[in-house]
Amino acid sequence: MAIYLDNAATTCIDEAVKAAMLPYFQEHFGNPSAIHSMGRPVRAAIEKARKTIAQHLNASPAEIFFTSGGTEANNTVLLGCVKDLEVQHIITSPIEHHCISHFVEFICQNSNVQSHILSIDRKGHINLDELADLLGKLQEKTLVCLMHSNNEIGTMLDIEAVAHLCKEHGALFHSDTVQTFGYYPFDLQKLPIDFMVCSAHKLHGPKGVGCLYIRGDHKIKPLLHGGSQERNMRAGTENVMGIVGLGKAVELAYAKREENEKHIQGLKDYLIEQLTTHFEDIQFNGDYNGRSHYKVLNVSFPPNQYNQMLLFNLDVAGICASGGSACSSGVNQASHVIQAIQTDPNRTPIRFSFSKYNTKEEIDALLAQLKEILNRD
Numbered sequence: 023m024a025i026y027l028d029n030a031a032t033t034c035i036d037e038a039v040k041a042a043m044l045p046y047f048q049e050h051f052g053n054p055s056a057i058h059s060m061g062r063p064v065r066a067a068i069e070k071a072r073k074t075i076a077q078h079l080n081a082s083p084a085e086i087f088f089t090s091g092g093t094e095a096n097n098t099v100l101l102g103c104v105k106d107l108e109v110q111h112i113i114t115s116p117i118e119h120h121c122i123s124h125f126v127e128f129i130c131q132n133s134n135v136q137s138h139i140l141s142i143d144r145k146g147h148i149n150l151d152e153l154a155d156l157l158g159k160l161q162e163k164t165l166v167c168l169m170h171s172n173n174e175i176g177t178m179l180d181i182e183a184v185a186h187l188c189k190e191h192g193a194l195f196h197s198d199t200v201q202t203f204g205y206y207p208f209d210l211q212k213l214p215i216d217f218m219v220c221s222a223h224k225l226h227g228p229k230g231v232g233c234l235y236i237r238g239d240h241k242i243k244p245l246l247h248g249g250s251q252e253r254n255m256r257a258g259t260e261n262v263m264g265i266v267g268l269g270k271a272v273e274l275a276y277a278k279r280e281e282n283e284k285h286i287q288g289l290k291d292y293l294i295e296q297l298t299t300h301f302e303d304i305q306f307n308g309d310y311n312g313r314s315h316y317k318v319l320n321v322s323f324p325p326n327q328y329n330q331m332l333l334f335n336l337d338v339a340g341i342c343a344s345g346g347s348a349c350s351s352g353v354n355q356a357s358h359v360i361q362a363i364q365t366d367p368n369r370t371p372i373r374f375s376f377s378k379y380n381t382k383e384e385i386d387a388l389l390a391q392l393k394e395i396l397n398r399d
Contacts, residue, residue: 025341025384030173030201030318030375035267036226042270043228046263054260055251064262071269075220075233078276081210087234087255088265092200093121094245095219095234098256099196100125102242103165103217104135107194110162113138115148116362117172119198123358126167140168145309146177146363150187157191164191169198170206170218174359174373175308176318178202182213189214194240200224200232201315204275205283216240220272222264226377227271231264282378287316289376293385297321300393307363307371317376322369328396329370336372339391344373 026034046067052060054068069083076083089095100122103109112126116139130137138156140148148168157164166188171178181197188195196217199208204225208218217240221232236242248257275282294311297304307320323329333345345357360371374388 023340025380025387027374027376027380027384027388028342028344029377029380030224030373031344032223032229033226033377034379035223035228036271036274038274039227039267039270043263043267046266050262054262055249068260068262068265071265074269075272078272079208079210079235080212081235082238084253085210085235085238087236087252088260088268089219089232089234089256090230090261091223091232092119092198092219092221095221095232096121096196096198097125098234098242098245099217099219099236100129100165100167101245103194103196104129104133106242107165107240108163109135109165109194111136111138111160111164112167113140113153113156113164113193114167115140115142115169117142117146117174117177117359118167118169119173119200120358122167122169122198142362144363145312146172146175146307146359147309147313148179148184150180150183153184154187154191157187157193160193164193165196166193167196167198169201171199171201171315171318172308172359173201173318174357175320175363176310176315177308178313178315180313181215185214188216201318204272205279205315205317207276207279210235210237220268222268222271225271225275228264228267231261231268233268278378283316285378286376286380289380289382289385290316290319292382293319293374293388296385296389297392300389301396305365305369307360307365318373319375320371320373322365322371323396325366325368325370326396332370332395333372335395336388336391339395341388341391344375345371 050064052064054065072083072086076086126137129135168179170181185195194216199218200221203220216237218235223229244255246257303324305322307322
């Protein structure tokens with residue numbers, strides 16, 4: 023049985039989530055847009071999921087829109103802000119997920135929109151003073167687009183400080199919260215954020231479904247056109263099974279959020295302690311013992327003949343980890359995140375990311391394999 027330590031890439035589906043989804047494959051198969059007896063219960067299931075998500079965000083159900091995942095949701099926000107909310111400047115960072123950075127580049131190449139890339143420190147934090155200064159200088163409508171937690175190094179944005187800065191300067195604020203939705207609490211009546219996103223497969227839900235929060239006073243046009251689904255915000259018959267699974271996954275995540283956080287943080291702390299104790303010249307990327315996501319640990323191993331094949335050898339030993347974002351697999355170059363924080367290019371960075379299902383025994387097995395691989399004569 024593999025030891026799975028790549029939960030920032032995706033998580034296994036919770037058994038209770040799977041059970042909630044199963045009836046909507048065959049028993050409740052009606053089209054949710056139909057008004058007959060086979061359609062109405064399906065529509066009700068979608069709206070129940072929407073209400074569940076809204077309750078956990080302290081938002082209105084009317085502000086929640088279902089999508090195919092984080093990429094579509096992020097693209098919808100960016101395009102909508104430029105086309106419908108007259109945004110002329112986008113402020114972002116060099117370590118955003120590619121579904122943000124690549125789409126910002128596309129928008130700027132095909133419009134008069136200007137992008138502004140904030141500098142970051144060696145831990146991956148932006149400079150709030152630099153952001154405030156830039157917001158004070160820009161006269162046209164501005165969108166600030168910064169992820170809540172970096173998916174590769176775990177560094178956390180001070181989302182409250184950024185949100186209030188944006189509000190003070192009249193800028194829009196969108197945060198890619200794919201890695202933190204279900205892991206951290208959000209109160210959107212207190213947090214002045216305009217847009218945020220979720221992807222079910224990051225919190226033990228199914229792949230291919232997510233949601234987008236749009237604060238109620240913003241009106242943007244859909245990315246997909248056709249039918250009137252999602253209150254005219256996303257055309258196409260809804261992914262009912264996925265939406266039901268997302269709703270259940272969010273419910274479960276927040277029901278035991280503090281318990282899960284304590285368990286996962288304990289695993290991360292234990293791995294840090296053991297790596298530091300038993301291996302020489304170990305470094306950690308990002309703000310690993312400060313403002314960092316408790317489920318992500320990016321470890322930098324010193325250069326030697328074995329480290330270049332470290333991920334491969336771990337995989338052979340049945341341990342799944344990552345060298346960076348799963349969305350960039352197959353790319354034969356260093357991660358843009360690792361490059362941006364200016365780590366030694368000769369070192370080998372590996373991301374270990376944990377879930378509520380991981381155990382201390384699995385961490386011990388990982389450590390045993392690392393000792394065997396790295397301490398060969």
